[in-house]
Amino acid sequence: MKRSDFLTDIVIGMSDGLTVPFALATGLSGAVDSNSIIVIAGIAVVVAGSIAMGLGGYLAGKTEIDHYRSELKKEYEEVEAVPGIEKKKVRTFFANIGLSEEMQEKAAEEIARDKKQWADFMMKHELGLDKPDPGRATKSALNIGLSYAAGGLVPLSPYLFVDTPMEGLKISAALTLFFLFIFGFFKSRITGLNPWLGAIRVTFIGALAAGAAFGVAKLFE
Amino acid sequence: MKRSDFLTDIVIGMSDGLTVPFALATGLSGAVDSNSIIVIAGIAVVVAGSIAMGLGGYLAGKTEIDHYRSELKKEYEEVEAVPGIEKKKVRTFFANIGLSEEMQEKAAEEIARDKKQWADFMMKHELGLDKPDPGRATKSALNIGLSYAAGGLVPLSPYLFVDTPMEGLKISAALTLFFLFIFGFFKSRITGLNPWLGAIRVTFIGALAAGAAFGVAKLFE
Numbered sequence: 001m002k003r004s005d006f007l008t009d010i011v012i013g014m015s016d017g018l019t020v021p022f023a024l025a026t027g028l029s030g031a032v033d034s035n036s037i038i039v040i041a042g043i044a045v046v047v048a049g050s051i052a053m054g055l056g057g058y059l060a061g062k063t064e065i066d067h068y069r070s071e072l073k074k075e076y077e078e079v080e081a082v083p084g085i086e087k088k089k090v091r092t093f094f095a096n097i098g099l100s101e102e103m104q105e106k107a108a109e110e111i112a113r114d115k116k117q118w119a120d121f122m123m124k125h126e127l128g129l130d131k132p133d134p135g136r137a138t139k140s141a142l143n144i145g146l147s148y149a150a151g152g153l154v155p156l157s158p159y160l161f162v163d164t165p166m167e168g169l170k171i172s173a174a175l176t177l178f179f180l181f182i183f184g185f186f187k188s189r190i191t192g193l194n195p196w197l198g199a200i201r202v203t204f205i206g207a208l209a210a211g212a213a214f215g216v217a218k219l220f221e
Numbered sequence: 222m223k224r225s226d227f228l229t230d231i232v233i234g235m236s237d238g239l240t241v242p243f244a245l246a247t248g249l250s251g252a253v254d255s256n257s258i259i260v261i262a263g264i265a266v267v268v269a270g271s272i273a274m275g276l277g278g279y280l281a282g283k284t285e286i287d288h289y290r291s292e293l294k295k296e297y298e299e300v301e302a303v304p305g306i307e308k309k310k311v312r313t314f315f316a317n318i319g320l321s322e323e324m325q326e327k328a329a330e331e332i333a334r335d336k337k338q339w340a341d342f343m344m345k346h347e348l349g350l351d352k353p354d355p356g357r358a359t360k361s362a363l364n365i366g367l368s369y370a371a372g373g374l375v376p377l378s379p380y381l382f383v384d385t386p387m388e389g390l391k392i393s394a395a396l397t398l399f400f401l402f403i404f405g406f407f408k409s410r411i412t413g414l415n416p417w418l419g420a421i422r423v424t425f426i427g428a429l430a431a432g433a434a435f436g437v438a439k440l441f442e
Contacts, residue, residue, distance in 0.1 A: 023268070024269065027262070032258060044244060044245050044247075045248075049241055051426065059426070098332055201284070205272065206273075208272055209268070216268045
């Protein structure tokens, strides 16, 4: 695994892990007067979220690999059983990117010369499936799951050190919005978007979710 | 929007919305003796999650459109400013899919005849970016956000009709695991995977997350 892949996982996991526990703690701060309930509820959500993300991603990665294999097998069977239809699909691809009719024909002939090359081509350009990296998807999911848990602890930890939920909320909000901004910045930079706009977007969503949770919890109190 | 797109959004949103509120309610059922705290905490999480998913997806969709436009502008500039380098990238693409050197050259020439066609080709096959549908991403995000909220209400509603958290938990668990199975089934079928295995996977992750939340909440009680 490349160093940047690892960093990407950490940044995505932390960034996603901040929002929901923050909103939960904020919502409960307006509705209960015990810090321990907030911490217990928060930890329940952090544990559940990191399992859903980590294990969910891990199993999804495994499934994706199986899916790729079974589709590849089907493509091998198709180029064997109905080469005419499959060659026509290759020509259609070349027509769509703008090659002349003569070139479509010739290029399709060249692709079809080698069964492996042909099946790989159909996987990528007919079905839009990239060959999954067996190690990457699963490791990545575990890194994201763990970082999600680490992110979730940020909004909860202040409640451990103060006496009332409202005191906890002030420190939690300051800390979490700061972290949302930082991780929103790096997450956007990694995905090639404007980092400042991304940082503002992530922070805004986090603040809005927490504000809405606070309002709704007050309403239902 | 096609009918199947709409159904896809509903199924994905509901399926994702079930897990975390279910785990939170389960965890709290082992740690508190008031149904109203469970419902308030659950609603806070449902509101936050659906804002994060709905609004997050909406804004991400808008960002994706902007990103596509700015990259497309760059590609137009590049095919104008450094046509040699860009044509070499087109040849490399054709080399990778297995065309002969002569065909690589000719195909690259044909692509490069038309600037729009050339820039579109670079977007798709150099950068791997698909043209985003302006309406689809945003509508989809709102559908997913609303379905996420609807999904989250499934594990919470039983607590409104019974006296103690443990009674609520029994009905909530039965109801939620049933829904996880159903939505896991259809979600997998939509994404082209084995629906029975997918249903089992989604149900298993939901049960494990809830079990872990219950255990951890008991521990911290």
